[in-house]
Amino acid sequence: MYExxxxxxxxxxxxxxVTVGPWATLADAQALFEEHGFNGMPVVDDEGRLAGFVTKMDILRAFTLRPEHIVPPYSEIMQEPVSKVMTREPITVPPDQPLTRVLQRLVEMGVKSLPVMDGDWLAGIVAREDLLDALRRATG
Structure with a gap:
């Protein structure tokens, strides 16, 4: 455990x-979620800079009832751009952040993953599963 x-x-x-661009549709993002089995992913611009973060919950929020629709129009909503629902300034962590701090942040925020930023550039992503694997390795 001390490790x-x-x-x-x-x-x-x-x-x-895996990333998606802000112009990608919600259907594109959902297809990537299904293909890779994760719940959130970074949104990057044409130069590869972090523009936001999109999650399955963001896609679900797009379907909240609106006064103009009794039933949300699935096909229409899924063609909206990711930029419409993404978190524009997501909480990030640096690569040199101690995992104990990352664990604390994930638990406090109740999120499943965080983008890892090295200066202005996306270096990776860290998820709950990564921390659980590290805990297991440290005690094994």
């Missing part, structure tokens, strides 16, 4: 994570 306190984000993060 865990020496780990940093860089030790466990997923490098070169």
């Amino acid at each position: 865990f306190v020496q780990y940093t984000t860089a030790d466990v993060m997923i490098r070169n994570p």
Whole structure:
């Protein structure tokens, strides 16, 4: 267990994570979620800079009832751009952040993953599963 306190984000993060552009549709994002089995992903602009973060919950929020629709129009909503629902300034962590701090942040915020930023550039993503694996390795 003591080994865990020496780990940093860089030790466990997923490098070169799957990303989506802000112009991608919600259907595009949902297809990536289904293909890869994760719940959130970074949104990057044409230069590869972090523009936001989109989650399955963001897509679900797009379907909240609106006065003009008794039933939300699925096909129409799924063609909206990711930029319409994404978090524009997501909480991020640096690669050298101790995992103990990342664990605390994930628990306090109740989120499943966080983008890892090295300066202005997306370095990776760290998720609950990555921390659980690190805890298991540290005690094994």
